[in-house]
Amino acid sequence: MKFSYFPGCTLKNKAKSLDIYARRSAEKLGVTLEEIENWQCCGGVFTTAKDEVATKLSSVRILKDAQKKQQALVTVCSACHNVVKQTNYAMQNDKEFAGKVNRYMSEDEYNGETQIYHYLELLRDVIGYDKIKESVVNPIGKKVAAYYGCLLLRPNAVMRMDDPENPTIIEDLIKALGGEAVIYGYRNECCGGYVRMESPELAGKKSQTVIESAKKAGAEVIVTACPLCKYNLEKSGCDIPVVYLTELLAEALGVKEDTNE
Amino acid sequence: MSNSKKYLQEEIIRTSGVNPKKCMRCGKCSATCPAYDEMEYHPHQFVYMVESGNIEPLLESDSLYRCLTCFACVDRCPRSVEPAKLVEAVRLAAIRKQGNNRMTANDVPELIDDETPQQLIVSAFRKYTK
Numbered sequence: 103m104k105f106s107y108f109p110g111c112t113l114k115n116k117a118k119s120l121d122i123y124a125r126r127s128a129e130k131l132g133v134t135l136e137e138i139e140n141w142q143c144c145g146g147v148f149t150t151a152k153d154e155v156a157t158k159l160s161s162v163r164i165l166k167d168a169q170k171k172q173q174a175l176v177t178v179c180s181a182c183h184n185v186v187k188q189t190n191y192a193m194q195n196d197k198e199f200a201g202k203v204n205r206y207m208s209e210d211e212y213n214g215e216t217q218i219y220h221y222l223e224l225l226r227d228v229i230g231y232d233k234i235k236e237s238v239v240n241p242i243g244k245k246v247a248a249y250y251g252c253l254l255l256r257p258n259a260v261m262r263m264d265d266p267e268n269p270t271i272i273e274d275l276i277k278a279l280g281g282e283a284v285i286y287g288y289r290n291e292c293c294g295g296y297v298r299m300e301s302p303e304l305a306g307k308k309s310q311t312v313i314e315s316a317k318k319a320g321a322e323v324i325v326t327a328c329p330l331c332k333y334n335l336e337k338s339g340c341d342i343p344v345v346y347l348t349e350l351l352a353e354a355l356g357v358k359e360d361t362n363e
Numbered sequence: 364m365s366n367s368k369k370y371l372q373e374e375i376i377r378t379s380g381v382n383p384k385k386c387m388r389c390g391k392c393s394a395t396c397p398a399y400d401e402m403e404y405h406p407h408q409f410v411y412m413v414e415s416g417n418i419e420p421l422l423e424s425d426s427l428y429r430c431l432t433c434f435a436c437v438d439r440c441p442r443s444v445e446p447a448k449l450v451e452a453v454r455l456a457a458i459r460k461q462g463n464n465r466m467t468a469n470d471v472p473e474l475i476d477d478e479t480p481q482q483l484i485v486s487a488f489r490k491y492t493k
């Protein structure tokens with residue numbers, strides 16, 4: 103099975119392990135991720151203003167490239183996923199916006215046809231957690247707190263990944279990998295996001311609340327799909343490990359060490 | 364309302380796609396807002412102030428840069444008003460003004476460290492700079 107794949111800028115730099123373990127685990131599970139050629143950064147946050155067009159073109163290009171190859175598109179980074187998916191939704195539902203984009207790009211018209219999977223959805227809906235469970239060689243055996251943050255789940259009308267107030271997609275994966283999933287109140291609340299840049303105090307407070315909430319529930323490790331969540335938690339005095347969920351997956355599947363990348 | 368106030372109100376409503384008249388003033392958006400404590404104007408006040416055309420105070424307020432764009436107010440509003448989209452539209456109206464960039468490339472080096480993900484830098488540029 104082949105999918106188009108958009109890693110995004112951070113996965114080529116500070117979050118290389120999120121990318122490498124995603125590809126390696128996918129291969130092990132029979133899926134090849136074909137990286138889109140010459141992609142550009144999605145911009146990190148989606149601008150909801152309808153008159154913002156230029157800032158959304160890089161996402162449209164990625165979506166169109168996948169369409170040309172007649173493949174569905176896979177993303178891993180929570181932010182990339184949120185931006186690309188919201189852009190695609192606007193191309194489907196905001197005709198004025200889509201018209202402007204299509205006139206500007208002046209090639210084949212695009213109206214949001216590409217199907218987008220977050221890596222978690224690829225695991226759950228395409229590969230299946232049962233198959234993953236059968237492929238586990240190193241069960242996790244730890245209490246793991248799934249940290250969704252905001253970008254994977256909201257706005258729910260667009261993201262449609264899971265119940266935004268009571269998600270299970272990461273917990274079910276943790277269980278399939280032989281770990282114990284701990285449920286805690288702040289798993290779908292914000293880490294402080296980009297505000298870290300201007301107000302580390304505000305971002306720190308938000309992250310500490312998440313950390314405390316997870317630890318109180320007994321977490322030994324926190325998993326995330328978002329480089330900024332990981333950074334914010336780590337910069338806010340988190341004294342338990344924060345790891346990418348692809349790393350946890352690669353470890354459980356026994357493909358973490360077999361490389362010199 | 365003066366004409367310039369009216370045009371600004373129309374612009375904010377058009378670019379956000381929000382209809383502030385749908386708001387029933389329950390305050391749930393502000394109750395769930397993780398940036399509430401740091402905001403001078405809270406999400407439900409954005410809705411009311413746009414509805415009444417009182418937008419200038421919002422344009423000047425740091426509250427624009429405290430919104431985390433977490434979409435909690437969007438998903439938890441019982442009337443689907445989507446207050447974050449108003450915050451975003453007012454914020455853009457503020458930074459699109461000549462000379463009103465909140466951050467420049469020169470500010471970046473001292474705000475980052477060896478682990479800063481690229482995602483943080485590009486996101487901040489989207490939020491603070493035009």
Ligand code: SF4
Nearest residue numbers: 386387389390392440
């Ligand atoms: S939650 Fe919705 S209806 Fe309630 S005050 Fe906020 S915008 Fe208005």
Ligand code: SF4
Nearest residue numbers: 396430431433434436
């Ligand atoms: S999107 Fe902004 S205004 Fe709305 S709840 Fe989140 S931080 Fe508050």
